[in-house]
Amino acid sequence: MHLAFALFKYFPHGGLQRNFRRITELALERGHRVDVYTLAWSGWTPEHPNLTVEVVKVPGWRNHTRYRRFGTHVQKRLADNPPDRVVGFNKMPGLDVYYNADPCFVERAQARHPLYRWSGRYRQHAAFEQAVFRADARNHILLLSEAEKPLFQRWYATPDDRFHLMPPYVSTDRFAGPEAPHIGAGLRRELGLGEADRMLLMVGSDFRRKGVDRSIRALAALPESPRRRTHLYVLGKGRAATQEALARGLGVADQVHFLQGRDDVARFLFAADLLLHPAYQENTGTAIVEAIAAGLPALVTGNCGYAFHIERAGSGRVLPPPFTQAAMDEALASMIDSPEQPRWREYARTYARRTELGSRAEHALRVIEGPRYGEHG
Incomplete structure (x- = not known):
């Protein structure tokens, strides 16, 4: 399969990043082609004939502005070279599978001053979250924390069958x-x-x-x-x-x-x-x-x-x-x-x-390699 992976930043010691790397390595071991799109990359220099890493350069002083422009760039690149599956390790539009490493943004924002919800940062992150979790989106969600599921469903009415609970990953x-x-x-x-x-x-x-x-x-x-x-x-x-x-x-x-x-x-x-x-x-x-x-x-x-x-x-x-x-x-x-x-x-x-503590990548690949949401394998 031809897989496209997108994440904002890769560095060696983050939890999301280590899981991204393990899933990427397992996908390559299984013979898949993997194209990675990211804004920043450091600490890992993989050399594999089936792996490409594109570090996207977009203008903007604020992270949320750069994230929005990154999402637009990735959509254009995927339109030119459509993969079999698009996997996001951060929330963004156009995903077939989302690896849910972050809590519900809109839920957490309720604890902040009401004026925060008028900010550009809030509108950007809320829009990307809605693109992934809205009730009519057609994607799978790899859920890391079962406690977050009812929070997403409270705000977006996301159907149960789109969530796939992942075991922890311990190297x-x-x-x-x-x-x-x-x-x-x-x-x-x-x-x-x-x-x-x-x-x-x-x-x-x-x-x-x-x-x-x-x-x-x-x-x-x-x-x-x-x-x-x-x-x-x-x-x-x-x-x-x-x-x-x-x-x-x-x-x-x-x-x-x-x-x-x-x-x-x-x-x-x-x-x-x-x-x-x-x-x-x-x-x-x-x-x-x-x-x-x-x-x-x-x-x-x-x-x-x-x-x-x-x-x-x-x-x-x-x-x-x-x-x-x-x-x-x-x-x-x-x-x-x-x-x-x-x-x-x-x-x-x-x-x-x-207890199953080491097989998250295998579980994730099982969903990624399976049928798109709403299709039958």
Whole structure:
């Protein structure tokens, strides 16, 4: 098949981007031809005879303006060279399949000032979302978070049969094997952490949305003894200046480390004592299921799409909404040296063994390769 994939930006360490790459690689393994259209591309230089990557240059200072022009350009390119399927990894018109990595935009916008809904940014994103989810659109939707489905249906009356719930995707290197403790211990030595030190981990881009500030405040609120021997490591792409200033103001700057995107995330998962994922907004939260695969206990907020996996696994704590900093501070203080740590780790590993955590690309390709919506294969 001739497939066209469209996404706004590709960079190595984003959750959507890693899933895009795995789906692309699997499509190529199956012999498909893949044309990729994107506004920005960095960190992966694939060489395959059946893969082309077109980095689209469009004018515009604001992202939403560039997204609109990107959508128009892609439509023109596809009209000149029609593929068998058009797959979007961001919301845009003209898709046969949409990979739904983002929450319902219009629903989230209701919490903002009413004047926001008169802005160009709102109108652009709302129009692209409507193009995908309106009741009469003829596309499949690869749904990552079941909690988002009723929100889309509330605004667009999207039929049930267009949604296809995807399992989480966890790359194979994240699963804890017999060598995981040795790998983790090696990294702790590299970082200068002793046996009594505690290592907190956050993984994900967009530091503000992931709740890095909440983690820093909880670290600073620990009682003196555990606070002095606890370090927070933040992996991912984002602007750290604001968070670093917060850490300085709270007196924990020397214990908060921003390492940006890494290719050895698995080592950190095996080395850490606790994953923190107190996101303000999170459609899924891939780091949550990666922690389960690695046997790492986690403290997460209940608004994360994958928080239910922690509850089902029994491998940590989920903070119910509405979030309060006091509740997180108490939870971290109780978990940091908890005697439950070995049990949480064993429960995580057991859950990972019996739960489908690694086959999202196969599920996605099954829908992409199948008939268009409304057709019969």
